Amino acid sequence: MRSAYSVETVRAAERELMARLPEGALMQRAAAGLAAACADLLGRVYGSRIVLLVGSGDNGGDALYAGARLARRGAGVTAVLLAPERAHAEGLAALRRAGGAVAGVEGAEDLIPRADLVLDGIVGIGGKGGLRPDAARLAPVVETSRAAVVAVDLPSGVDADTGEVRGAAIRADLTVTFGTHKPGLLVDPAREYAGSVRLVDIGLALPVEAELEALQHADVARLLPVPTGESDKYRRGVVGIAAGSARYPGAAVLAVAGALRGGAGAVRYVGPAGDAVIARFPETLVSDQGPKRAGRVQAWVVGPGAGDDAASVAEVLAADVPVLIDADGLRLADAGAVRGRRAPTLMTPHAGEAAALLGVARESVEEARLESVRELAGRYGATVLLKGSTTLVADSGGGAVRVNPTGTAWLATAGSGDVLSGLAGSLLAAGLSAVDAGSAAAYLHGLAGRFAADGAPVGAHDVADGIRGAWRDVRAG
Template sequence: MRTAYSVETVRTAERESMARLPEGALMQRAAAGLAATCAELLGQVSGRVYGSRVVLLVGSGDNGGDALYAGARLARRGAGVTAVPLAPERAHAGGLAALRRAGGRVASPAVAEELIERADLVVDGIVGIGGEGGLRPEAVPLAEAAGRARAAVVAVDLPSGVDAGTGEVRGAAFRADVTVTFGAHKPGLLIDPAREYAGSVRLVDIGLALPGEPELEALQHADVARLLPVPGAESDKYRRGVVGIAAGSARYPGAAVLAVSGALRGGAGAVRYVGPAGDAVIARFPETLVSDQGPERAGRVQAWVVGPGAGDDAETVAQVLAAEVPVLIDADGLRLADAEAVRARTAPTLMTPHAGEAAALLGVGRAEVERARLASVRELARRYGAAVLLKGSTTLVAGPDGSRPVRVNSTGTPWLATAGSGDVLSGLAGSLLAAGLPAVDAGSVGAYLHGLAGRFAAAGAPVGAHDVALAVRRAWREVGEVHRGA
């Protein structure tokens, strides 16, 4: 499992390590890892380290020192390294001296853009993990020049201009091809929009002892495989769980079909469908148990999914919320659900909004949710007393009491931004609920498989929601096979 720790936790661990290590040891470890990544990139960009042109953009903090010591290592290997301190009087003195001893040069910010244009590699060491609010004005032209240049860009710990703790980008920021982060991932490296600026992230172990719980955790194949429901020898369809789908309307029958398609591939033993799209559902999936008598008379289920394509059917949503089984609320159900009824539930609840739906629930603009995704998912979970899955290019899943790390998932592809994709996810995650997974696990495992299925279905080309549902089985198999070492 990949984890990310808060800025304060990382700083505390760094202080404790520095107190017991020789002076400068932590920075040298970071610089060695940074230099190794830079050398690898130079081999890809120019075919060699010797003779390549490297520009270090140096701030006044430890990130600047890391960049300078890494630059000294590259200079000793024959690279032409030029440092540009943005505040020369506050640049790391030891790092500057080491760079000069190794044959590196120091230049004025006035010539920085020209140097960047001719560079093979640009190292962004301007702002560290304490930076907030975007780049300062004097650094903005450098970020723009790096964006135009042919050079590869490596960020030290995180791209300057992004918020390490939240993933917010409040102004101009560097866009890196690779970010070399030290000791632990920071939340901003795993959450959009900042994740998009970070490029590929390399974690360098510098020996930090990180106390307490992480802020974020990202499941990997092995974690998902351990959570997947697998039938035993004594299982029957009812022991495996029955998921109820209350979805669709005369206007949106396809939402019901797609939610059922996800549910049938999610591990439950049977799917009950309730709603006006029964004919469409049974025509596509004859194994579905169809009823038009409403949720209260549909028969026993272990979990409900309500809302996809439901239109204005508030009565069905209310009946489902009154059930004493886990409930997943999606799409129209989020708009129709009574907030007090959601908070009053004693069985687990999983809400699955996209950014626009989350904004409506919070009473803010969509742009605010997209800018501050971590804060938004936490606030929704707190306000509704429910687990919340916030959809997006990085999906976030927060528990209702805030005591556990937020789960982050990035297995998806931009091709998943297609009509009906969320309906498939709701059925899939609802089926995992019925099979016995807790709400946070059902949401994060569902998002993982759904994203992986999206990648398989798209393979770099446009994809439809039905294609994604068909690819869930392949995603499930891959997770299991990799875990078994097959």
């Protein structure tokens, strides 16, 4: 599992470590890892041209010391000082001793286009509110250059704690981060500025509980239900699907497809699309008598393609089993009924649906995804899976927010969310908590989409068909 910690937590760990180390030792550790990453990216250090963009903080010091190491290996290194009077004095002296040059910001626009590598040390993890004008002017110059771009700890201009990007920011090919990941490196829109991320261990002692978690294969494999010799279809769990309408029968078919591949022993379908469901999946237990008369289930999925069927949504919310609410169900669900539920509730909005639930513009959710998913979870007393370029899962009780590392932009296709709902609902019925069911489903769904696409367009049915391959891949480690 990859963990990310807030700036406050990282700063406290750094202070504790620096108190036990000789002065400057922690920065030297960071600079050594940074220089090694730059050398790996360059391939050949000797004769390469490197430009350091140096701000006034410790990130600037890291960049200067790393530049000195690269200069001693034969690189031509020039430091562009954005705040010359506040540059890290010892780091600057080390660069000069190694043969590095120094320039003012006015020379950067000539130096950057000729560079093989640009090292972004403008702003560190404490930066807030976007770049200042001199630095902001350099962001498009860096982005249009041919140079490889390496960010020190995180790209300048992104918020380390929230992943927000306010204005111009440096877009990196590689971010070398120290001690631990920062939330902004895992959450869009900041994540897309980070490029590949390389973690350098500098010896920080961090708390057990992080602000953000990203599951990996081994974590998901431990969560997935596996039948035993004593299992039958009822012991494995039965998931109910209340979805679809005369206008949207495909949503029901796709939600059932996801559910059948999600580990539960049986799927009960309730709704007007029974004929379409049976034609595609004859193993489904179909009823048209409403959720109350469908028979026993261990979890419900309600909402995909449901149109205006508020009665079914209300019946499902009244059930004393875990419930997943998606799509039309989010619009039709009574907020008080959701908050009053005793059994677990998992809500799965995309950014537009989340914006409607919060009463804000869609752009506000997309710009502050971490804040939005936490706000929704707290407001509704539910676990919330916020779909999108970065899928996040937050619990109303607080704790670490889960961020999904799998997926592909090809998953932005009609019906993909219906498959995810069925998959997550099946995992709920199999006994997983709402957080684990949402996290594992998002992971498998993203992996299935990636496998199914393989660089080409896919439909939602392709994603559903890919779940078994993703499941096997996760179990195989």
